[in-house]
Amino acid sequence: MTYRSMSTVAAALLCGVAFAAPSYAQGVKIGILNDQSGVYADYGGKTSVEAAKMAIEDFGGSVLGHKIEIVDADHQNKPDLAVSIARRWYDVEGVDMITELTTSSVALAVQDLTKQAKKIDIVVGAASSRITGDACTPYGFHWAFDTHALGVGTGGALTEAGGNTWFFLTADYAFGYSLEKDTSDIVKAKGGKVLGAVRHPLNTSDFSSFLLQAQSSKAKVVGLANAGLDTINAIKQASEFGIVAGGQKMAGLLMTISEVHGLGLKAAQGLVLTEGFYWDHDDKTRAFSERFFKRTGRMPSMIQAGTYSATLSYLKAVKAAGTKDADAVSKKLKELPVDDAFAQGKVLANGRMVHDLYLFEVKKPEESKKPWDYYKQIAVVPGDKAFPTAAESGCPLTK
Numbered sequence: 001m002t003y004r005s006m007s008t009v010a011a012a013l014l015c016g017v018a019f020a021a022p023s024y025a026q027g028v029k030i031g032i033l034n035d036q037s038g039v040y041a042d043y044g045g046k047t048s049v050e051a052a053k054m055a056i057e058d059f060g061g062s063v064l065g066h067k068i069e070i071v072d073a074d075h076q077n078k079p080d081l082a083v084s085i086a087r088r089w090y091d092v093e094g095v096d097m098i099t100e101l102t103t104s105s106v107a108l109a110v111q112d113l114t115k116q117a118k119k120i121d122i123v124v125g126a127a128s129s130r131i132t133g134d135a136c137t138p139y140g141f142h143w144a145f146d147t148h149a150l151g152v153g154t155g156g157a158l159t160e161a162g163g164n165t166w167f168f169l170t171a172d173y174a175f176g177y178s179l180e181k182d183t184s185d186i187v188k189a190k191g192g193k194v195l196g197a198v199r200h201p202l203n204t205s206d207f208s209s210f211l212l213q214a215q216s217s218k219a220k221v222v223g224l225a226n227a228g229l230d231t232i233n234a235i236k237q238a239s240e241f242g243i244v245a246g247g248q249k250m251a252g253l254l255m256t257i258s259e260v261h262g263l264g265l266k267a268a269q270g271l272v273l274t275e276g277f278y279w280d281h282d283d284k285t286r287a288f289s290e291r292f293f294k295r296t297g298r299m300p301s302m303i304q305a306g307t308y309s310a311t312l313s314y315l316k317a318v319k320a321a322g323t324k325d326a327d328a329v330s331k332k333l334k335e336l337p338v339d340d341a342f343a344q345g346k347v348l349a350n351g352r353m354v355h356d357l358y359l360f361e362v363k364k365p366e367e368s369k370k371p372w373d374y375y376k377q378i379a380v381v382p383g384d385k386a387f388p389t390a391a392e393s394g395c396p397l398t399k
Contacts, residue, residue, distance in 0.1 A: 027066040028324055031089050034100040036074035039203040040228040042258045044102045044125040044303045047296045051304040055311035063318050079109040086110045090117045096324050099310045104128035104175035111140045118326045122310040125303050128178040132352040136395035139326050141351040144306030145276050149386035150253050151183035153274030153359050158221055159190040167219035168197035169210050171226040179225040179253050195219045207237045215243055227254040232262050256301030260374050265365040276357045277302040277342055278375055288341035299372045309342035350395035354383040
């Protein structure tokens with residue numbers, strides 16, 4: 001091949017790239033990045049992808065005259081892998097928004113990249129209140145819940161009910177630290193005391209040494225500042241150690257219906273937890289959940305329902321803005337009310353979506369009347385009580 005013909009091929013390839021780019025510019029592509037094979041696979045996983053697909057279908061499948069596409073990947077709870085995937089999605093595959101983002105260390109890392117790329121991210125599965133606190137960005141949003149809301153709900157309720165001494169079993173990474181701190185602050189504000197804490201590795205199979213420390217603390221409440229399979233294993237092993245039988249109460253600070261289902265009512269009965277969604281709450285949640293069940297064989301938690309809501313809200317914002325430009329879409333996300341099967345709420349200046357949460361107690365087996373009938377509602381936690389204001393959050397964007 002001559003130099004001239006090589007140059008012609010190169011020019012053609014360059015033209016091809018130039019002509020291919022507008023398809024990215026015109027269409028809208030959404031990425032679901034979460035744990036699909038590890039400790040949080042049931043907590044979010046592939047069923048969150050189905051929830052996002054439902055949102056796209058309900059929106060009509062296209063926006064601004066172009067088809068909406070979806071991609072998904074397993075970040076394996078590794079921030080470096082998550083950032084590598086997100087960078088490829090943004091730079092090569094034309095992804096415009098990434099959502100779900102289970103695991104706080106992952107969410108914080110991807111959110112920093114998203115800021116640099118001037119794209120949108122909407123965190124659903126991660127909990128750290130830092131996401132819309134000191135680590136907030138102009139393009140970052142936090143949807144279903146956070147550690148502050150969980151602390152207000154479960155921590156506040158149990159302390160007021162007499163559980164005024166606490167010991168924490170904490171997952172040894174950003175999420176666990178944040179959940180322990182936010183719950184501790186609420187416990188102390190309610191007049192309670194924190195007697196100690198121990199940190200365990202993510203996805204550990206043996207909680208024996210940690211549970212023995214909790215048992216010896218004599219705390220009235222053992223707060224589980226973990227999630228997913230870690231919470232399930234801790235509760236199962238606590239039963240073997242006779243912790244609840246000995247008079248201590250286990251508090252699942254981040255539990256969803258997925259973990260309750262994994263435990264079964266016999267093991268989970270009596271647990272108090274906070275969720276932002278329950279499938280059997282009203283006609284709207286039941287209708288959505290029954291559709292979801294037909295696709296997945298399970299009822300949605302606040303993670304799947306929150307992913308549906310985040311995806312739908314993003315598409316509404318793109319339509320309202322008339323563009324997928326991140327600055328314009330971010331502005332619309334903060335202006336438009338949220339009103340869907342997940343929640344009715346509003347988005348603050350720091351990107352925090354504020355909505356009511358619910359305090360539940362897990363039913364005894366004999367109280368359950370049908371499949372997935374797991375919760376008794378104890379109280380509503382109003383959104384303005386569950387979440388701090390934008391000014392109080394520590395987000396530098398609000399100062």
